[in-house]
Amino acid sequence: MKGFSSREREIIQKELFEKGKELFGQFGIKKTSVEELTKAVGISKGAFYSFYNSKEELFFDILEHFESEFRERLLEDAFQPGINPKESLKHFLKKAIVMMEENPILDQFQKGEMNYLIRKLPEEKLKEHFGDENDFFLQFVEEQKRRGIFEDYESKAVSGVFKMIFFVNMNKDGFDEDSYDEVIELLVDMVSSYLIKE
Structure with missing residues (x-):
């Protein structure tokens, strides 16, 4: 060849x-x-x-590219001066959910393709990816604590709360269609009220 x-x-x-x-x-x-x-x-x-090495590696390459762009766009307007921090966090979380739902690659990833991908990809590649994801959330939480925006809860626990919201979105098919939007609205409101320092 x-x-x-x-x-x-x-x-x-x-x-x-x-x-x-x-x-x-x-x-x-x-x-x-x-x-x-x-x-x-x-x-x-x-x-x-x-x-x-496989079509799965190509998909993962595309997925990581989208996730990198996703994080950059999310952080663009997070906690800008002059904006109420609680409203800013609510906007941040809702924007993340909308971005996930509008992206066809992330949408496919949510439709049961995660388990398939995990079976097909090398373990070290997955560990590196999920480590990066955890680092992003932890760094975001610790930065907002340092700035005095978040209450001083354990950073890993707060990072887990953010991931929980995204897991709900990834499994939206398991919710009643009429109540899903209200579930997300309630979750976002509760998290924002609990985390933001008054």
Whole structure:
């Protein structure tokens, strides 16, 4: 098999990433084949494996990219001067939920694909990812405690509360459709009232 130049590799990797976003967002991981991905970018199935070990690794690469953007966008307007901290935290949490629901890759990830991905990916890759996720929440909580915005509760516990809200969103199908929005509203309100220093 003829090798690709560094420029060709860069172009193909970008095309795989973009086509992966489209196909995974539409069909999910299980229903998207390596053949569909490679046909869309004009390379052989064998060539695909010189870029990724599996379609699951491509999906995970896309997922991590989205999560990085997600965190940056969330922090853009968190606790700006002149805005009531309680309202700011409520906005932060609601914005996070809306962003998750509007992103087709995150939406597919929530629809039962997490367990599939965990089975398919190397354990060290998963540990690194979830460690980064925990660090993000912990750093966010500790920064707000340092600034005097959050009450002085144990940081890991508060980080767990944030993750709990996102887990509720990831499992929204288990809630009555008519009451889900109210459940989220109540959770966000309770957490904001409990955490923010008066």
